[in-house]
Amino acid sequence: xxxxxxxxxxxxxxxxxxxxxxxxxxxxxxxxxxxxxxxxxxxxxxxxxxxxxxxxxxxxxxxxxxxxxxxxxxxxxxxxxxxxxxxxxxxxxxxxxxxxxxxxxxxxxxxxx
Amino acid sequence: xxxxxxxxxxxxxxxxxxxxxxxxxxxxxxxxxxxxxxxxxxxxxxxxxxxxxxxxxxxxxxxxxxxxxxxxxxxxxxxxxxxxxxxxxxxxxxxxxxxxxxxxxxxxxxxxxxx
Numbered sequence: 001x002x003x004x005x006x007x008x009x010x011x012x013x014x015x016x017x018x019x020x021x022x023x024x025x026x027x028x029x030x031x032x033x034x035x036x037x038x039x040x041x042x043x044x045x046x047x048x049x050x051x052x053x054x055x056x057x058x059x060x061x062x063x064x065x066x067x068x069x070x071x072x073x074x075x076x077x078x079x080x081x082x083x084x085x086x087x088x089x090x091x092x093x094x095x096x097x098x099x100x101x102x103x104x105x106x107x108x109x110x111x112x113x
Numbered sequence: 114x115x116x117x118x119x120x121x122x123x124x125x126x127x128x129x130x131x132x133x134x135x136x137x138x139x140x141x142x143x144x145x146x147x148x149x150x151x152x153x154x155x156x157x158x159x160x161x162x163x164x165x166x167x168x169x170x171x172x173x174x175x176x177x178x179x180x181x182x183x184x185x186x187x188x189x190x191x192x193x194x195x196x197x198x199x200x201x202x203x204x205x206x207x208x209x210x211x212x213x214x215x216x217x218x219x220x221x222x223x224x225x226x227x228x
Binding site for chain 2: 031033035042043044045048050055056058090092094101102103104105106107
């Protein structure tokens with residue numbers, strides 16, 4: 001099976017812009033979670049989706065949003081980008097309800113200038 | 114707030130030395146516990162997991178971890194490290210009955226193995 005794929009792999013944006021990141025889970029997986037990884041804060045949970053419903057949300061401002069489609073693919077959007085949003089954004093998929101094994105993608109490296 | 118603490122931020126070992134990385138979590142209820150590894154330039158990979166049963170769990174590449182409920186700990190061990198074990202290691206916890214995918218990660222430990 002192909003692993004979790006994330007597009008794009010690298011992205012450079014300027015402050016104030018918005019960005020959309022995409023994640024395709026492993027075939028058959030229905031749960032997708034998103035994480036932000038930075039040197040200072042480490043790995044932090046953003047949100048979790050299962051069957052197109054957001055099941056859990058981390059402690060991030062409303063500028064961060066996401067959605068999941070019927071084919072389990074997920075997107076996350078960050079509006080009004082700030083310098084501090086520069087990070088590696090990781091997507092993880094899980095076969096059913098998360099809480100079991102999560103398989104991570106390679107991430108999207110976002111740089112905000 | 115629920116948290117995970119990894120005691121060592123940066124560990125340097127010589128090949129064949131033994132490894133133990135500490136991990137403590139703050140939640141007193143049911144937990145699922147994980148160790149993930151991130152090799153340079155690669156994505157996060159699962160090393161091992163604990164859901165229930167035998168508190169001593171074995172993972173890939175000779176790693177093992179012991180869940181000690183009374184100490185809220187899940188320390189990672191390897192008897193003899195190799196240069197290829199150079200990576201960043203993350204302890205992570207999911208709290209509750211498993212009806213959530215919210216992984217709470219520790220800050221990570223960078224392991225450098227000298228040949």
